Amino acid sequence: MTSGTRSLKGLRRGNKAAVLFLLMREGELSRVRIAAKTGLTGASVTQLCKELISEGLVEESGEVTKSVAGRRETLLRFAGERIAAVGVNIESDNTHVSLCTWNEVLAEEIYPTQMLFERGIDKLNERVAELASACGGRKFVGVGIAASGIADERSGVSVTSYGILPDGLPLAAKVREGTGCEVSLINNVRAQARALITGCEDDFMLVKHGPGIGCAVISDRVTVSGATGRAGEIGHIVVKEGGEPCRCGKRGCLEAYVSEKHLTELYRSKTGVELPVSAIYDAFGGDSAATGVLDESIGLIALSIGNAAMLLNPARVLVTGGIFSRKPLFDALCEAIDRAGFGGTFAISQVGDDKKPKAFSGARHIMLERVFGV
Numbered sequence: 001m002t003s004g005t006r007s008l009k010g011l012r013r014g015n016k017a018a019v020l021f022l023l024m025r026e027g028e029l030s031r032v033r034i035a036a037k038t039g040l041t042g043a044s045v046t047q048l049c050k051e052l053i054s055e056g057l058v059e060e061s062g063e064v065t066k067s068v069a070g071r072r073e074t075l076l077r078f079a080g081e082r083i084a085a086v087g088v089n090i091e092s093d094n095t096h097v098s099l100c101t102w103n104e105v106l107a108e109e110i111y112p113t114q115m116l117f118e119r120g121i122d123k124l125n126e127r128v129a130e131l132a133s134a135c136g137g138r139k140f141v142g143v144g145i146a147a148s149g150i151a152d153e154r155s156g157v158s159v160t161s162y163g164i165l166p167d168g169l170p171l172a173a174k175v176r177e178g179t180g181c182e183v184s185l186i187n188n189v190r191a192q193a194r195a196l197i198t199g200c201e202d203d204f205m206l207v208k209h210g211p212g213i214g215c216a217v218i219s220d221r222v223t224v225s226g227a228t229g230r231a232g233e234i235g236h237i238v239v240k241e242g243g244e245p246c247r248c249g250k251r252g253c254l255e256a257y258v259s260e261k262h263l264t265e266l267y268r269s270k271t272g273v274e275l276p277v278s279a280i281y282d283a284f285g286g287d288s289a290a291t292g293v294l295d296e297s298i299g300l301i302a303l304s305i306g307n308a309a310m311l312l313n314p315a316r317v318l319v320t321g322g323i324f325s326r327k328p329l330f331d332a333l334c335e336a337i338d339r340a341g342f343g344g345t346f347a348i349s350q351v352g353d354d355k356k357p358k359a360f361s362g363a364r365h366i367m368l369e370r371v372f373g374v
């Protein structure tokens with residue numbers, strides 16, 4: 001009986017997510033159209049919509065007249081602007097703390113990570129609590145923390161953030177204690193990938209560059225975890241045996257060759273000039289030293305992406321941040337993927353900063369988890 005109840009609940013949660021994603025993509029639909037597009041019965045849709053309306057997630061937005069029967073049908077829409085969450089995106093350079101509805105970033109604060117955590121997490125808790133209290137009359141879902149490194153999503157423990165926070169820190173519990181909010185912890189790249197889930201064709205790999213390189217795999221809406229939650233650690237696959245030391249403790253990892261720190265050091269060692277990494281990116285195709293440094297890194301990234309895609313067979317590979325944020329560098333990546341023989345096996349595209357991946361990551365993660373049930 002217990003497992004039967006659980007699976008029924010799971011089914012209802014899946015149906016609820018299907019209706020919400022459908023309304024999110026299509027704007028407004030009548031109950032009849034929702035039933036036709038989801039394959040659910042009219043009675044199920046009526047019941048689900050009643051619940052979603054009472055939860056404030058869906059609202060009636062108008063009426064259409066069906067031309068044949070002349071019957072009027074009420075249109076429904078996803079009220080994404082009525083839910084809010086605080087998102088925290090912790091990376092080695094900067095930490096973003098944001099207040100978001102489903103579609104809009106209401107407030108975003110960016111702190112140098114070292115400064116924010118120099119006296120523990122009190123300052124973070126203070127910013128989270130203040131933003132949470134500013135959500136107005138919206139339904140407050142909680143706080144989603146997207147942290148660099150290995151995050152144990154079940155226990156909310158940051159297993160390691162490669163030196164940003166102490167290893168084994170029960171981060172979710174500490175923020176919950178400090179703010180009184182519901183908190184969920186996840187790896188930052190996985191959160192940024194989850195923020196791109198639309199409920200349709202969710203079969204992709206997100207590769208994020210800057211300051212390191214990471215990857216997350218979404219298969220049929222689900223984030224692939226692996227046995228110990230480390231699936232997608234593309235930065236720590238070995239590209240040169242016995243090569244450069246990596247912050248993870250191994251040698252020859254991809255990240256040891258393509259991190260932004262490595263790119264600036266390599267450029268300095270070749271030219272004697274210290275340039276910020278963004279200037280090195282801008283100099284690609286002009287300055288021969290910058291072009292050489294970046295070509296080599298892009299070659300290694302292209303091979304790693306191609307090999308990962310051969311194993312995982314995603315429909316799409318999405319790339320974002322750092323070296324992927326400039327068009328000429330993205331074009332060079334596509335050429336390197338073709339040269340390595342992977343051309344045509346997957347579609348590849350950029351996710352631009354206009355999508356605000358770092359502001360939405362944690363907020364959308366907890367909304368998906370707590371509201372959509374995915």
Ligand SMILES: [Zn+2]
Nearest residue numbers: 236246248253
């Ligand atoms: Zn490594």
